[in-house]
Amino acid sequence: MRKSGKFLAAALSFALVLATPLSAQATKSGLSDAKSKKTALEAEKKKTEQELKNLEGLKSDTTAYVKKLDSSLESIGNELSKLGDDIDAKEKQIDTTKQELSEAKETEKSQYESMKLRIKYMYEKGDSTYVDLLMESGSLSELLSKAEYITKISSYDRQKLDEYAATKEKIAEKEKSLESEHAELLMLQDETEAKQASVEKLLAAKQTELQNYETKIASTEGQISEYAKSIEAQENQIKSIEAEIKRKEEEARKKAEEEKKKAAAANKAAQTYKTVSLGDISFTWPCPASGRITSGFGGRKSPTKGASSNHQGIDISAPTGTSIVAAAAGEVVIATYSSSAGNYVMISHGGGVYTVYMHASSLLVSQGQSVKKGQTIAKVGSTGYSTGSHLHFGVRVNGSYVNPTKYVNP
The missing domain is CATH 2.70.70.10 (Glucose Permease (Domain IIA))
Incomplete structure (x- = not known):
């Protein structure tokens, strides 16, 4: 197409007029965008604040549960400590009883050996010795005293042997009872340790969960802070755009009549677009x-x-x-x-x-x-x-x- 200096001059003139409404349109569009962004940011901030509230509720519940678990562990620890003391005491009682039983067995054995010696002596000497002992008595009183003495010795041996046997049996029963109680304490200790391990495992999981909540809360608080900054920035931008729109609208009002005339001339020229260069x-x-x-x-x-x-x-x-x-x-x-x-x-x-x-x-x-x-x-x-x-x-x-x-x- 051929160049047309006159038409280009008119085009340049109209471009200057065109710049104002186009810029105003862009500014109004920017204002709408800024307001929309602010509304969207406020909605996101509100959602994030609700999320923070939920997280803080979950953290509070978990903290209470962790505190309860800590209390349970303390109680279990005290229980295990008492069981340990009871087991130590029971083991000492068992040791003492075993010593008593050993001594009772030795005493019974000693008494039994002494009795066997006396019986053996009497057997080896025969019945004559016993009779001779009685016949050698100088009086009836002496005779009766010697007979009574021999009888008492035999009765004493039997009595002591029975007493030592009974004592040994009683101590043995006591040992058996203590062993049974000791076994029960050990079993209770195992059960309590198992309970302690279970609570410790649950506590570790809850502490990890609590740490996760704290991390999420910190992150969410950071997001809320960023939303607040962005909203403030959008508000400042809205104020700036509104001021610019007001300025341009005032400028456009003053030039309205002139633009209408120039636009009419330009529209007339546009009808012959085939000749536009x-x-x-x-x-x-x-x-x-x-x-x-x-x-x-x-x-x-x-x-x-x-x-x-x-x-x-x-x-x-x-x-x-x-x-x-x-x-x-x-x-x-x-x-x-x-x-x-x-x-x-x-x-x-x-x-x-x-x-x-x-x-x-x-x-x-x-x-x-x-x-x-x-x-x-x-x-x-x-x-x-x-x-x-x-x-x-x-x-x-x-x-x-x-x-x-x-x-x-x-």
């Missing part, structure tokens, strides 16, 4: 992976609620995630989200010429960034008013949209 700008197709146009430029039936019936661009169908490239080199003047366009980018190519890329799933550039022709700037999506995954591509010249297919082909 784009200077030295040349475009490349914005969606290299697809050349399928599903909706052309101009009048149409609105495909979904909120969508325009006067289509100010072309729709290129492509799968979500497909690369969107800059049609020409320039500067990104808008990279944001709006409820109608979704995620979108607008690039200024100079001379009042802009290209627009709407409904992206994600944006890869930011406002103020310079881009090269063919550079990937976004990914195809279906955000905003959209009936499916596609790229809405528009070309704006001197404040009005023109048919992109006049300047670019797949």
Whole structure:
């Protein structure tokens, strides 16, 4: 196309007028985004605070249980200590009884041996010795005394032998009883030690659980603190954006009449888009992976609620995630989200010429960034008013949209 100095001058003039409403639109969109982010952060902060409350409740329950287990261990320890003392005492009693039994056996054995010696002596001497002993008595009184003495010796031996046998048997029974009591104490000690081991194992698990709760609580408190900082930052950003909107609205009010006149002139010029010159700008197709146009430029039936019936661009169908490239080199003047366009980018190519890329799933550039022709700037999506995954591509010249297919082909 041929150059037109007069038309380019008009385009530059209109670009200056166009900058204010576009910037205001971006600012309002930024305000909406900031308020939405603040609301989302407050909701997340509230959820995290509830989570913290739940964690603190669980920690409190676990702490109480750990305290109870500590008390049980102390009680079991005291019980084991007493059992140990009882076992030591019982073992000493058993040792003493064994000593007594040994002594009783020795005494019985000694008495038995003495008795056997006397019986043996009497047997070896025969009955005559006993008779001679009696006959040698000088009087009846002496005779009776000797007879009684012999009888008493025999009776004493029998009595003592019976007594020692009874004592030995009694001590043996006592030893048996002590051994039984000792065995019972040992069994009770084993059971108590097993109980102690079980409580210690449970206590270790609960202490680990308590440590985990403390770690989670510390982390959650950190999250709440970060949310509070982010909310404060969003509030500051909202205040800043609101102040900027107020300033721009005041500026826009003062220039409203002038902009209307210039816009009317620009719209009139746009009706002859076939003669529009784009200077030295040349475009490349914005969606290299697809050349399928599903909706052309101009009048149409609105495909979904909120969508325009006067289509100010072309729709290129492509799968979500497909690369969107800059049609020409320039500067990104808008990279944001709006409820109608979704995620979108607008690039200024100079001379009042802009290209627009709407409904992206994600944006890869930011406002103020310079881009090269063919550079990937976004990914195809279906955000905003959209009936499916596609790229809405528009070309704006001197404040009005023109048919992109006049300047670019797949």
